[in-house]
Amino acid sequence: MAQLRHWCKGEGINPDNALLVKDIPDDTEVSFIEETLESVKALGRVRVRGRMYDPQLESLTVLCECREKVNVKTPPPDVLSSNTDRPWRLVGASAEQTTERNKPDENPVLSQAELAQTCAPDAIIRAVGELMEKQGRFIGESSAYRRLRTFSGVVPTPPGEEQLDSWLEQARLMVEASERPDKEKRMRILQSLKGAASEIVQAVRFNDPDATPQEYIDALENAFDTPETGEELYFAFRHLCQKPREKLSEFLRRIEKALNRVVQRGGLPASAANGARLEQLIKGATTSDLMLLNLRLRERKNSPPNFLQLLNEIRSEEGYEASRHKLSSSGEGDFPRN
DSSP states (O other): OOHHHHHHHHHTOOGGGEEEEEEEOTTOOHHHHHHHHHTSGGGOSEEEEEEEEETTTTEEEEEEEESSOOOTTSSOSEEOOTTOSSOEEEEEHHHHHHHHHOOGGGSOOOOHHHHHHHHSHHHHHHHHHHHHHHHHHHHHHHTTSSOOOOBOOOSSOOTTOOOHHHHHHHHHHHHHHOOSOHHHHHHHHHHTBOHHHHHHHHHHHHHOTTOOHHHHHHHHHHHHSOOOOHHHHHHHHTTOOOOTTOOHHHHHHHHHHHHHHHHHTTSSOGGGHHHHHHHHHHHHOSSOHHHHHHTTOGGGTTSOOOHHHHHHHHHHHHHHHHHHHHHHHHTSOOOOOO
């Protein structure tokens, strides 16, 4: 297949500095394609020189010219983009040549010493370990790096868009948990915004092209969130109470959401969060005294559990209570506690 070399000849591009990018959605803008590919440092600056629609794959094949000479062993075989779950495939001139020739003598020949070293058990173990580490890191990032939902800042929130609190939580998770470059993170944030929210971030970008993703998030929070200080948020947090018919686990989640805002605004150090959470749960639980007693929460103030531990314990207790009531109503007697 000589598609790349023929296309390069028609466009007057050196094939050694060219790249075909396949499986790109047909509505993808040129600027987005260039920014995404420039995140691969080995390619340097990238410019789109031509686009062609593939009716069979229902996607674009794009010809790109790179500042750096393309070595197919250096860039990844594909690039993950935020506008699709399907990766973009990268094809360089040397990859096409290998596909066309497909001859054994085209492959580099290893010396006996190199072959022995490659096949040694230690080398194999090391290679497998590196592969598993890379895969583990990718899987760990995937949940934090899913595409952010749309946010515009319009109130009430339009259908299909995210409320500010939820969007901020997702964006912070993406920024903190992912090892991707800041350039990609900024791009992900920009792609999720529209309307007034997009204008805010574009202003930040204009004033400081090197602004961090966290500065984008801070600007949006300052523009659209309530102007309450950390102290004011902490005061409101200390007055939270369980609502009628509200489960204790639901009350705990409401406490956690308010507590996170308090910590983010500086109203309470993160090191004090576990203690404050447990204290407010005990203070504000108006209909769950028996459950608090069974979980011995009042006795654990000196060593409070974290949010997930506390949530798991409460949900287990709620499950036990639901089973006990079900058995009692059916006349089968009490449900034994483990």
